[in-house]
Amino acid sequence: MSDADMTIDPSDIDDSLISLNARKVIRRLNEAGYQAYLVGGGVRDLLLGLTPKDFDVATDALPDEVLELFRNSRAIGKRFKIVHVRFGREIIEVATFRAAAEPEQADSGLILSDNEYGTLKEDVERRDFTVNALYYDPEANVLHDEVGGLADLEARRLRLLGDPEARYREDPVRMLRAIRFAAKLDFDFDPETEQPIRRLAHLIQEIPPARLFEETLKLFMNGSGVECFERFRDYELFDWMFPAARQCAEDPESLRIMELALASTDRRINAEKSVTPAFVFAAFLWPPFVVEKATLVANGMPSSDASHEAANSVVAEQQSVISIPKRFTGMMRDIWQLQFRLPNRAGKRAAALAAHRRFRAAYDFLIIREDAGEDLDGLGQWWTDYQDASGEKQKDMANSLQIGGRGRGGGAGRRGGGGRGGGRGRGGGRGGGGGRGGGNKADGNRADGNSLGLNIDGNSADGNTLGGNSAGGNGGGQNRRRRKRGKRKPKEKPAGPPISGNV
Structure with missing residues (x-):
């Protein structure tokens, strides 16, 4: 045992939190004569008493040697080859120790290739943060710590290994990881780790847009999105990753x-409900979309054309920085367009809108706009009441607007005392913060925010079916007339297919 190794008190790590499959991988590598450790965020989380999201293994076995030991494995990666060992739905990532040799770099310092293998000591030096450079052998109950990571963990301090500026230049994504870890773990930055971030924020432009999309998901879809966003803006990274929204973010309502x-x-992530990044991206880019549309309309373009042109322009500018997949940009466009259609709900329009596959997301977005301070003349309340109403009552509400009711809001007004916290009336409080309700309706899981019923990868989940008539109450959807014998059914424009897989 080296000076960097220490035996862990059994009470320091809850053995039940360690994956049995990760143990199997380490045991088999050890039996074959190789070193093998749990490493990275899994060890950090174990020492913090948290349940690790996944488990990574570091070893001196080369990728081909790992592949020979595990039939249920495959090699991935070009920049640095790693092996995924699959056990059903669980994947244990196995990486060979990396060398400290100088990799191929661009003039800015960005690493271009990085496929050199080395020793445990060299691998430690290549890690990013000290709290992620802890190696744990669960078989021997030994922790390997060469960089003071355990002390930093106990002090709740985030410290970058090596020279911070050089490490950020090697891989600018480390700045985003620093923000994410500090926010998620509620850690303070080591001063030297913190100091270069604002000055080097522009280096984010050098990261491929596809990789930035994945990193954006990690930032804002991890249950600590609000905290990440605050630090993200404070360290001026938002300006470089969302250039179209740069000036709009200074407006209090937009922010x-x-x-x-x-x-x-x-709230949805922490309640283990499904989420979609489309809702977050739609919120980030809504302000520049509104500004662009208003400019086009002022220049004489019809409103409908201006909506499409503004959406195209804003999305295209964002795609040059973050490559958002089409299945999400399509959702964003629908959410935006429906904001301008939801006020026009008289007669049969209300049922048609409620049957739109993106209605639920658009409704939630409408509520957020009102909660942010935008005066929509009770429109959100009207749609809340509409979803709570029976089928006949829904028809009466929509028809009353034709007879002479108000065009926007329908006279519904706001309910509850003490502002919006008094309840919008759909169940037990909107998102635990005392809002407009997040109760159960129709699909059994209305939820309190971006209820698109999608996992991050776009898969259907959670019972929130967005296809067809997904509105509340009597469905609020299109009651299709039965075809009479001998008569041809009129051709209808479809509302769109149900979301049951990738969009």
């Missing part, structure tokens, strides 16, 4: 929309 969308997403 509040972004914060509320993230708060809604955080």
Whole structure:
């Protein structure tokens, strides 16, 4: 045992939190004569008493040697080859120790290739933060710590290994990881780790847009999105990753929309409900979309055309920085377009809108706009009441607007005392923060925010079916007329297919 090794008190790590499959991988590597350790965030979380999201293994076995030991494995990666060992739905990532040799770099310092293998000591030096450079052998109950990571963990301090500026230049994504870890773990930055971030924020531009999309998901879809967003803006990274929204984020109402969308997403993640990044991206880019549309309309373009053109422009600018998949940009566009259609709800329009596959997301977005301070003349309350009403009552509400009711809000007004916290009336409080309700309706899981019923990868989940008639109450959807014998049914424009897989 080296000076960097220490025996862990059994009470320091809850053995039940360690994956049995990760133990199997380490045991088999050891039996074959290789070193093998749990490493990274899994060890950090174990020492903090948290349940690790996944488990990574570091070893001196080369990728081909790992593949020979495990039939249920495959090699992935170009920049640095690693092996995924699959046990049903669980994947244990196995990486060979990396060398400290100088990799190929761009002029800015960005690493271009990085496929050199080395020793345990060299691998430690290549880790990013000290709290992620702890190696644990669960078989021997030994912790390997060469960099003071355990002391930093106890002090709740985030410290970058090596020279911070050089490490950020090697991989600018480390700045985003620093923000995410500090926010998620409630750690303070080591001063030297913190100091270069604002000055080097522009280096984010050098990261491929596809990789930035994945990193954005990690930032804002981890249950700590609000805290990440605050630090993200404070260290001026938001300006470089969302250039179209740069100036709009200084407007209090626009900023509040972004914060509320993230708060809604955080609540759903922490309640283990499904979420979609489309809702967050729609909130971030809504302000520049509105500004662009208003400019086009002022220049004489029809409103409908201006909506489409503004959406195209804003999305295209964002795609140059963060490559958002089409299945999400499509949702964003629908959410935006429906904001302009929801006020026009008289007669049969209300049922048609409620049957739109993105209605639930658009409704939630509408509520967030009102909660952020936008005066929509009770429109959100009207739609809340509409979903709570029976089928006949829904028809009466919509028809009354034709007879002479108010065009926006329908006279519904706001209910409850003490502002919006008094309840919008759909169940037990909107998102635990005393809002408009997040109760059960129709699909059994209305939820309190971006209820698109999607996992992050776009898969259907959670019972929130967005296809067809997904509105509340009597469905609020299109009651299709039965085809009479001998008569041809009129052709209808479909509302869109149900979301049951990738969009």
